Amino acid sequence: MNRLLPLVVAVPLMGAALLVAVGRRVPRPVAEAVGGAVAAATTGLVVWLLLSRPVPDVEWVGGWTPVDGGPSVGIVLRAGPLALGLAALVSLLVVAVLVYSWRYFAEPPERQAGAFPALVLLFQAGMTGFVLTGDLFNAFVFFELMSVVAYALTGYRVEDPKAVQGALTFGVVNSLGAYFLLTGITLLYARTGELGMRAIGRRLDEQGGPDALVLAAFVLVLTGLLVKAAAVPFHFWLPDAHAVAPTPVCMLLSGVMVELGVYGVGRVYWFVFSGSGGIPAPDARRALVALGVLTALAGAVMCWLQRHVKRLLAYSTVAHTGLFLTGVGLLTPESTTGAALYVLGHAGVKAALFACGGILLDRYGSIDEHELHGRARRLPLVAALFVTGGLALTGLPPFGSGLGKAVTEEAGGTALTVLFVAVSAVTGGAVLRVAARVFGGLGARPTEEPSYETKGEEEEPETQGLLGRVPDSMLAVPAALLAASLAVGVVPGVAVAVGHAVDEALDTPSTAPPHWSVHGVLLGLLSTALAAALAAWSVLRPVPARPGAWTKPLRRVHSGHIGDYVAWLALGTTLLAALVLPGVLPG
Amino acid sequence: MSVLPYLVAAWLLLVGCLGLATSRNLIHAVGCLAVCQASTYVLLLAVGYRRGGTAPVHSDLRPGSRPLVDPVVQALCLTDVVVGATVTALLLALVIQVSKRHGTVVPDELSGLRG
Numbered sequence: 233m234n235r236l237l238p239l240v241v242a243v244p245l246m247g248a249a250l251l252v253a254v255g256r257r258v259p260r261p262v263a264e265a266v267g268g269a270v271a272a273a274t275t276g277l278v279v280w281l282l283l284s285r286p287v288p289d290v291e292w293v294g295g296w297t298p299v300d301g302g303p304s305v306g307i308v309l310r311a312g313p314l315a316l317g318l319a320a321l322v323s324l325l326v327v328a329v330l331v332y333s334w335r336y337f338a339e340p341p342e343r344q345a346g347a348f349p350a351l352v353l354l355f356q357a358g359m360t361g362f363v364l365t366g367d368l369f370n371a372f373v374f375f376e377l378m379s380v381v382a383y384a385l386t387g388y389r390v391e392d393p394k395a396v397q398g399a400l401t402f403g404v405v406n407s408l409g410a411y412f413l414l415t416g417i418t419l420l421y422a423r424t425g426e427l428g429m430r431a432i433g434r435r436l437d438e439q440g441g442p443d444a445l446v447l448a449a450f451v452l453v454l455t456g457l458l459v460k461a462a463a464v465p466f467h468f469w470l471p472d473a474h475a476v477a478p479t480p481v482c483m484l485l486s487g488v489m490v491e492l493g494v495y496g497v498g499r500v501y502w503f504v505f506s507g508s509g510g511i512p513a514p515d516a517r518r519a520l521v522a523l524g525v526l527t528a529l530a531g532a533v534m535c536w537l538q539r540h541v542k543r544l545l546a547y548s549t550v551a552h553t554g555l556f557l558t559g560v561g562l563l564t565p566e567s568t569t570g571a572a573l574y575v576l577g578h579a580g581v582k583a584a585l586f587a588c589g590g591i592l593l594d595r596y597g598s599i600d601e602h603e604l605h606g607r608a609r610r611l612p613l614v615a616a617l618f619v620t621g622g623l624a625l626t627g628l629p630p631f632g633s634g635l636g637k638a639v640t641e642e643a644g645g646t647a648l649t650v651l652f653v654a655v656s657a658v659t660g661g662a663v664l665r666v667a668a669r670v671f672g673g674l675g676a677r678p679t680e681e682p683s684y685e686t687k688g689e690e691e692e693p694e695t696q697g698l699l700g701r702v703p704d705s706m707l708a709v710p711a712a713l714l715a716a717s718l719a720v721g722v723v724p725g726v727a728v729a730v731g732h733a734v735d736e737a738l739d740t741p742s743t744a745p746p747h748w749s750v751h752g753v754l755l756g757l758l759s760t761a762l763a764a765a766l767a768a769w770s771v772l773r774p775v776p777a778r779p780g781a782w783t784k785p786l787r788r789v790h791s792g793h794i795g796d797y798v799a800w801l802a803l804g805t806t807l808l809a810a811l812v813l814p815g816v817l818p819g
Numbered sequence: 820m821s822v823l824p825y826l827v828a829a830w831l832l833l834v835g836c837l838g839l840a841t842s843r844n845l846i847h848a849v850g851c852l853a854v855c856q857a858s859t860y861v862l863l864l865a866v867g868y869r870r871g872g873t874a875p876v877h878s879d880l881r882p883g884s885r886p887l888v889d890p891v892v893q894a895l896c897l898t899d900v901v902v903g904a905t906v907t908a909l910l911l912a913l914v915i916q917v918s919k920r921h922g923t924v925v926p927d928e929l930s931g932l933r934g
Contacts, residue, residue, distance in 0.1 A: 305891065361839055369895055369898075373898060373902065376902045376905075376906070379846060380902075380905055380909060383909055383910075383913070384909060387913055387916070390916050391920070392920075393917075393920035393921050393931060394931045394932060396916040397912050397915055397917055397918055397921070397929050397931055398918045398932055400845065400910065400914065400917060401912045401932075403906070403909065403910045403913060404839065404848060404849070404910065405850055407852055407906050407910070408836070408839065408855060410902075411832070411852075411855050411856050411858070411859055413831065414859045414899065415828075415858070415859055415862060418859065418862045418863050418892075418895075419862075421866060421891075421892070421895075422866040427891070435930060471932075472932045475932060476932070546864060689916060710898075787933070790934040792929065792930060792931065792933040792934060793926050793927065793929075794839070794842070794845075794848060794926050795839065795840045795841060795842055795848075795926055796840075798836060798839040799840040799842045801836075802836050802840070
């Protein structure tokens, strides 16, 4: 049964190869159907493995099982319910994206109808591989595979000047992060002679307490993963990439890829550095929670300031990954369970919101909140989906995002609860504000003034011309995604399964399964009420002549300049090292 | 084992980052990224090196007669080269497209995405 595990990565790879080989000769519907079928087959396989008993755990690819106690040279896949669950989430979202993008693009590259589905399948292979691998070097390889495909997908519309610019920034910053990651992995190999995560952890523990080399390796590996997770100050590539990437790609980037960075951080910490030879928990916790809080606050403020709807959603992703990072960074099973549930609920909601944004872009040729003011009154269904998504983002019970938020809050204590309520209220409020203006035409029409920001007017629609009516597939996907997010919160079995999966992944004795508490429901309602109040306040107040001066420094930091972003990355690495340093100082 | 290769690797990584941060030309920036990656090659090879060791090719070698350098890092290094070639090629292609669409490869003049 375990023998089927490598197929989770291999099937999409083979599907992509097939599409590249025959994509020239087949008509477009066939290529898209093949892509969808391969993705669906992979999803079926993952779900079947996840439901089988016992759940597959360890698989040495090609039978290179290490002789007991000796060094391992084979490639190990380490599944377990948590990794398989994430692989299932990735695969389900890939299927949703392929359905959403059915006949989506105006024109695929000339006589290459298979290009887009092939790239999406490669993306799926990279992400499932990253999730399942138990080997640090292979984690780097899969990290690069998903990154390179993501750059290509971001710059898919090569005729669009902004798209190529955003893809380039994305590419340079993420690749630099990947090389930091590889440097860290090499240092760990130099110290231990192992590449398997568990094996590295064991050898580090045998060699006594942490020293400067372990610290350097920890900081470098974490830098690479945090770039992917878009933690402040490594996050600058994300809004640029999301603003320009085709909408179906944004659904994948925001829905799962960014979260995989947080997953990687958790996995590397627990498997490699949590022992006596690694980084002491209080120091790792200080570093991760500090960066998480900073990310959540910066993301929320920048989200509120946007008028480009896709950028707004992108900053909301930054804010939420900050919350996930805080949850994982608390390094307790309860907080990790909460973060896992939150990721699960958030993936559906955020993908659905991007899908609605894509409908706006393709129906009206603009993604600017001010320009779209009142124009989308005749799309009641899209409006309903968008508002539902906004409410789910605030953590409204009984959505899965609300359950995840409540569980993480309970694990995090009072100060973090305030942060969680505030951040979800601001990001959800920004979405509700957009909904009120764009779909309801509420409030005064904002006046135009020159300003320092990306607006999103005069965008090219991604579909064949402007949509006359919205295709059913583009409406069904966000509806299904929101329903799935609702199911995460409503069906108790899901929360129990997630709790169990996290306990098993962390090797902790089983804790009480996550559930709704009165406390959590009330806090969820509170942040929804705050979000609604914020949205109402911003819509009803007179429109200010110019944006507040206090926002200027924060906006200037996001300069769109590659060099600045690289400098921030280096600064962030130093900051991370400073935060962890006390743990390795003697005495 | 001499400490020099490690210093070279660290130097390459830092000087590559400096070049990226201060670059005034996108092609130059992609080159700097390649320099950063070169540091990982140097580091990998330094880690696997054994004094007096020979290449890990067994065909004309009596087993146990001579020390070998670590074959694992060679495999890693080859993988790294493949990854690097892919990334550099894709990024250079994007730079060409930026140049066509914006008419410039100077990062300071690209102001489409701000705030």
